[in-house]
Amino acid sequence: MHEASHISEPLAAAPRHRASWFELARQHRVLLSSAFLLAFPLVMPFTALAVNILIYGLYALGFNLLFGYLGLLSFGHAALFGTGAYLCGIAIVHFGMPWYAAIVVGVLGGVAMAAAIGVLAIRTRGIYFAMVTMALSQCVYYLFYQAIDWTGGENGLRGINVREISIFGLKFDFIDPLTRYYVVAAFVILALIFLSRILASPFGAVIEAVRENEARARASGYNVTATRLIAFILSGAFCGLAGALQALHLSIVPIEIMHYETSGLAVMMSLLGGMGTFFGPFVGAAVFLLLENLVSLWTVHWQLFVGAVFMVCVLFFPKGIWGTLLQRVQK
Amino acid sequence: MAGLTLDLIGLQLFTGLALGAVYVLLAIGLSLIFGMLTVVNFAHGAFYMLGAYVGVYLLALGGNFWLCLVAVPIIVGTIGLVVERFLIRPLYGRGIDYPLLLTFGLSYVIVELVRIAFGKAGYPFDTPELLQGAVDIGIGYFPLYRLFVIAAAGVVLLGLWLFLERTSFGLIIRAGARDPQIVRVLGVDVARVWLVVFGIGTGIAALAGLLAAPLQGVIPEMGGPILVEAFVVTVVGGMGSLLGAVLAGLLVGVVVSLSSLFVPEMAKVSIFALMAIVLLIRPQGFFGRAGLMS
Numbered sequence: 001m002h003e004a005s006h007i008s009e010p011l012a013a014a015p016r017h018r019a020s021w022f023e024l025a026r027q028h029r030v031l032l033s034s035a036f037l038l039a040f041p042l043v044m045p046f047t048a049l050a051v052n053i054l055i056y057g058l059y060a061l062g063f064n065l066l067f068g069y070l071g072l073l074s075f076g077h078a079a080l081f082g083t084g085a086y087l088c089g090i091a092i093v094h095f096g097m098p099w100y101a102a103i104v105v106g107v108l109g110g111v112a113m114a115a116a117i118g119v120l121a122i123r124t125r126g127i128y129f130a131m132v133t134m135a136l137s138q139c140v141y142y143l144f145y146q147a148i149d150w151t152g153g154e155n156g157l158r159g160i161n162v163r164e165i166s167i168f169g170l171k172f173d174f175i176d177p178l179t180r181y182y183v184v185a186a187f188v189i190l191a192l193i194f195l196s197r198i199l200a201s202p203f204g205a206v207i208e209a210v211r212e213n214e215a216r217a218r219a220s221g222y223n224v225t226a227t228r229l230i231a232f233i234l235s236g237a238f239c240g241l242a243g244a245l246q247a248l249h250l251s252i253v254p255i256e257i258m259h260y261e262t263s264g265l266a267v268m269m270s271l272l273g274g275m276g277t278f279f280g281p282f283v284g285a286a287v288f289l290l291l292e293n294l295v296s297l298w299t300v301h302w303q304l305f306v307g308a309v310f311m312v313c314v315l316f317f318p319k320g321i322w323g324t325l326l327q328r329v330q331k
Numbered sequence: 332m333a334g335l336t337l338d339l340i341g342l343q344l345f346t347g348l349a350l351g352a353v354y355v356l357l358a359i360g361l362s363l364i365f366g367m368l369t370v371v372n373f374a375h376g377a378f379y380m381l382g383a384y385v386g387v388y389l390l391a392l393g394g395n396f397w398l399c400l401v402a403v404p405i406i407v408g409t410i411g412l413v414v415e416r417f418l419i420r421p422l423y424g425r426g427i428d429y430p431l432l433l434t435f436g437l438s439y440v441i442v443e444l445v446r447i448a449f450g451k452a453g454y455p456f457d458t459p460e461l462l463q464g465a466v467d468i469g470i471g472y473f474p475l476y477r478l479f480v481i482a483a484a485g486v487v488l489l490g491l492w493l494f495l496e497r498t499s500f501g502l503i504i505r506a507g508a509r510d511p512q513i514v515r516v517l518g519v520d521v522a523r524v525w526l527v528v529f530g531i532g533t534g535i536a537a538l539a540g541l542l543a544a545p546l547q548g549v550i551p552e553m554g555g556p557i558l559v560e561a562f563v564v565t566v567v568g569g570m571g572s573l574l575g576a577v578l579a580g581l582l583v584g585v586v587v588s589l590s591s592l593f594v595p596e597m598a599k600v601s602i603f604a605l606m607a608i609v610l611l612i613r614p615q616g617f618f619g620r621a622g623l624m625s
Contacts, residue, residue, distance in 0.1 A: 136603065260555065
């Protein structure tokens, strides 16, 4: 078993003579990431965009746990993100639950959906996995689409109005963009702590062992199938949380959240940022959303640019922006 | 459900076969490309859509449908050749996920280029005059065009089978699927074989798009849902198996069509239920080789 501090990057690529400040930064990755996220809205022109980056970054982070660290490519994460959003919304709209309980419901929804999809998809391996998760998430899309009484169907789930957030007697105005940003950021930081803890645990080492050499991990006595399923479910928890926050942020859950293009978003953001890196998903989400916003000022055909940038990334920068940067610094 | 006769079920079965024929053509291209190149082509739906649009374009130029049947696969297949040569080839040997991710990005680019060229709204696509109307097939009247789609898919399959089984190039393709290394050692340029196979696969996808155009109209997003359905077919049939693609394609078409007759509210979900059952009982699909995907 490797030391905890070594496993945030691919095992094979960890040289011994690393700059000590780099090692220090790695040990305090949660602190540094949190500090950055807290200062982030100060440099952003629109706080609403910053909130989007936070939420999609969290979504991509959940995806990255599976793809970057375990090496399983899922094209069905929209189902996890969407279930989190819908269940959070349903809890508020249909059951009148308070916001914090609704978030818990959303996370549990993501977990349950991940367990259901995972049990089926884990039975296949390699390239099948992407196809099966994509197909199953499309199935979930149709199910939510048809449950009009609960989800609003094509119109989306409306009326998730959370105006005020109170924690331990303190009341926060959730309408104010900056306050909203920091409320969401608090949850994202909790998720970062949780992720860092997972990655630093023995289980985190097993995850990366499975990615690097499945046969060897199996021969060492690890249950590869169970590892995959657990990682998928954990990924569902992160994506469910992201979905729940998205529902609170938008006040509506559009049916497009379940669309397979939303699954594609996680793939694109994760790869753009740098898969298998701790902070990469946020970099990817920021670059993707900024690109989308900037290019769409100029042309409605922003998907052309996003697709092209993604292809260039696959061809020439498979480590992504953050991953390439880390590699440069490391040398 | 008054009037639910055996004849009606029979007609619905035929409708399912016509739909299945389109699935078969898509899945066979996917399977062929995967069997040779171990590339899952996420742009397959985009090439399908491109086939329909090239058809629209050629018809607007004054071509007729029969000419399109020949020209569309050749034009889109040529685009496929360029894509394989310049975009996918650099990625061989870099892990199975990279070509998949690349074609995923490519599908965005193709769809958006089509939106720029043809607009976001769709086009109607008239059934060719000669194939309009319905014929009596013994159990009732059935649209002639749907029969034509089934027949056309049959002809393509026969042609593909003859090409693979009866030509020397087909022999090389089959050998390349089994063991590319040995084929390379024997002095065959495997890269060229892969190039041709990718072109054939995308060409067949384009033909499927053209054949489906009169049935469902033409919109830039038409490749999305059908790609997912083609994946279901491939998973059910077994990746890399051509026979599996044919049988599973027809089965999925029939399941869609019959479930929309009996349980319309479940029609969209039925094929995923089918896939889930297959995954639970036989994860490698009907004709898939166990261990191929590991």
